[in-house]
Amino acid sequence: MARTRAATTTPERPQGQSDNPENETVQAPPAPRRKPGQARPNQPPMFGGLSGSRRNVLDLDDFSKEEIEHILLSADGMNEVLSRDVRKTPTLRGKTILTLFFENSTRTRVSFEQAGKVLGADVINVSASASSVSKGESLLNTVRTLEAMKIDVLVMRHPHSGAPYFVASKIDAAVVNAGDGTHAHPTQSLLDLYTMRRHLGDIAGKKVTIIGDLHFSRVARSDVWGLRKMGAEVTVCGPPTLLPYGLRPGTEQDESAAFTGVKVVDRVEEALEGADVVMALRIQRERQDSGNLPDLREYSKLYGINSERLALASPGALLMHPGPMNEGIEISSDVAHGAQAVIEEQVSNGVAIRMAVLYMLCARSRGGE
Amino acid sequence: MSQRHDGLENQGRLIMSAEQLRRALVRISHEILERNERPVAIVGLHSRGVELARRIADLITSIEGVETDFGTLDPRLYRDDPDSASIKPVVPSEITFPVDGRPVVLVDDVLYTGRTIRAALDAIRDFGRPSSIQLAVLVDRGHRELPIRADYVGKNVPTAWGEEVRVMLEEVDGTDGVTLLRQSEATAYSLNPGGGQS
Numbered sequence: 147m148a149r150t151r152a153a154t155t156t157p158e159r160p161q162g163q164s165d166n167p168e169n170e171t172v173q174a175p176p177a178p179r180r181k182p183g184q185a186r187p188n189q190p191p192m193f194g195g196l197s198g199s200r201r202n203v204l205d206l207d208d209f210s211k212e213e214i215e216h217i218l219l220s221a222d223g224m225n226e227v228l229s230r231d232v233r234k235t236p237t238l239r240g241k242t243i244l245t246l247f248f249e250n251s252t253r254t255r256v257s258f259e260q261a262g263k264v265l266g267a268d269v270i271n272v273s274a275s276a277s278s279v280s281k282g283e284s285l286l287n288t289v290r291t292l293e294a295m296k297i298d299v300l301v302m303r304h305p306h307s308g309a310p311y312f313v314a315s316k317i318d319a320a321v322v323n324a325g326d327g328t329h330a331h332p333t334q335s336l337l338d339l340y341t342m343r344r345h346l347g348d349i350a351g352k353k354v355t356i357i358g359d360l361h362f363s364r365v366a367r368s369d370v371w372g373l374r375k376m377g378a379e380v381t382v383c384g385p386p387t388l389l390p391y392g393l394r395p396g397t398e399q400d401e402s403a404a405f406t407g408v409k410v411v412d413r414v415e416e417a418l419e420g421a422d423v424v425m426a427l428r429i430q431r432e433r434q435d436s437g438n439l440p441d442l443r444e445y446s447k448l449y450g451i452n453s454e455r456l457a458l459a460s461p462g463a464l465l466m467h468p469g470p471m472n473e474g475i476e477i478s479s480d481v482a483h484g485a486q487a488v489i490e491e492q493v494s495n496g497v498a499i500r501m502a503v504l505y506m507l508c509a510r511s512r513g514g515e
Numbered sequence: 516m517s518q519r520h521d522g523l524e525n526q527g528r529l530i531m532s533a534e535q536l537r538r539a540l541v542r543i544s545h546e547i548l549e550r551n552e553r554p555v556a557i558v559g560l561h562s563r564g565v566e567l568a569r570r571i572a573d574l575i576t577s578i579e580g581v582e583t584d585f586g587t588l589d590p591r592l593y594r595d596d597p598d599s600a601s602i603k604p605v606v607p608s609e610i611t612f613p614v615d616g617r618p619v620v621l622v623d624d625v626l627y628t629g630r631t632i633r634a635a636l637d638a639i640r641d642f643g644r645p646s647s648i649q650l651a652v653l654v655d656r657g658h659r660e661l662p663i664r665a666d667y668v669g670k671n672v673p674t675a676w677g678e679e680v681r682v683m684l685e686e687v688d689g690t691d692g693v694t695l696l697r698q699s700e701a702t703a704y705s706l707n708p709g710g711g712q713s
Contacts, residue, residue: 223608
């Protein structure tokens with residue numbers, strides 16, 4: 147019978163069906179007359195097997211390849227909106243997005259703000275240094291206070307890994323992790339994947355080399371999750387003291403870790419050979435007081451990306467950097483602004499990706515409750 | 516995608532054959548020319564409206580011998596029901612010609628509640644101010660929820676709610692035709708994404 151087939155094969159669609167008892171009977175004959183405006187029961191299921199239950203974007207580890215694909219495809223449509231003369235759609239009218247940043251940021255915060263505003267949402271920005279957090283309010287009390295003012299999406303950056311997970315477990319609003327400590331930065335990874343795809347086509351089988359401080363880099367961790375799901379070959383290279391614990395010489399790798407299956411190379415020249423994408427990571431000086439990195443000049447000499455080293459990669463390889471750049475340390479100025487660099491494009495693509503993410507979350511949150 | 520359309524006869528009642536579909540598009544193209552003295556722009560709504568619009572634009576070009584502007588529009592971001600709108604990814608709209616001050620014909624496969632068309636009217640406004648907006652659909656199946664009507668209709672098909680009108684096009688489905696599915700078939704069909712109901 148059709149009802150059972152639908153129930154077993156279609157992912158449960160959350161939108162307004164549970165609080166609409168009439169809908170429950172709709173698929174069994176005789177069908178009652180549908181009320182105008184009521185959602186049709188026999189709609190196609192989520193594209194590409196989207197679960198429909200995603201409430202938060204915390205890291206890419208719990209994303210399916212199809213879900214990533216869906217966001218990357220939608221970002222194309224969002225980019226088209228950004229290219230128009232009138233950059234405004236009414237899609238998220240009446241939704242409130244709050245950005246709560248406990249760390250400094252320019253591009254990520256502005257990117258989310260622009261994404262929300264282009265889609266017609268109201269965006270409120272709170273920076274922790276200028277809020278009651280500096281009076282000693284706890285994280286939980288801060289987010290509960292903010293949620294009491296009716297917000298739909300909380301975009302959050304926090305210096306402690308895992309903080310957005312804690313917040314997501316306590317509040318009803320959707321939570322987007324905009325960077326938590328050294329753990330994850332999922333929207334950066336999505337925009338990196340999107341930028342690669344625009345230039346290289348399918349990412350599967352492409353060789354991506356990530357160079358720098360992999361231990362403290364939330365960007366690298368999320369990038370590796372995303373790249374592995376999309377089937378890229380990932381090579382990493384960096385000072386041994388700045389490799390994630392499982393990747394250091396002589397240690398066993400945890401099967402479930404982000405970096406499972408990536409290739410670790412000691413010499414940067416070897417890592418760059420034949421790479422389709424070269425990604426230089428920022429040396430985060432704010433996280434370098436533990437003595438892992440003896441000297442910035444030495445780092446630059448051994449691992450900095452310059453034109454000679456970039457020439458070792460595939461002809462026309464993309465040069466990426468999550469920003470902000472320390473020019474002259476991890477990347478030299480000539481290549482950073484050279485023909486192979488797509489660093490500014492990463493920033494513009496970031497807006498499109500965040501539009502796609504906010505659209506996905508807000509579309510769910512309306513019907514889901 | 517095409518394999519599920521193989522047994523056409525077993526999958527609902529055929530209400531428009533490939534030949535009838537072709538003739539309907541030829542007639543609509545002539546009607547568009549008859550009604551508009553100035554050159555029109557043809558804009559297809561994603562996804563099957565795009566292919567229909569492309570055919571109409573080609574027909575008008577071959578009838579008149581002048582190139583017809585053809586564009587595509589994804590009204591998803593303008594819908595009032597974003598839940599159903601987020602099922603498929605947002606697709607870039609392509610309108611590379613100025614729409615200001617000229618007639619624009621929107622093309623879609625099935626006219627149903629009218630909500631897609633309402634969204635499309637909002638969407639096209641962000642590209643300019645056409646002198647008039649007209650609507651061409653292959654099938655009008657009734658059940659409007661908004662005061663919207665089509666200017667050019669391939670076929671009026673009275674339907675019951677719960678039935679599904681399925682438009683198949685060579686470019687997408689490998690064959691041309693329109694079928695009407697009864698409720699149980701329609702539910703089974705709903706397991707397959709795609710297929711326009713507007």
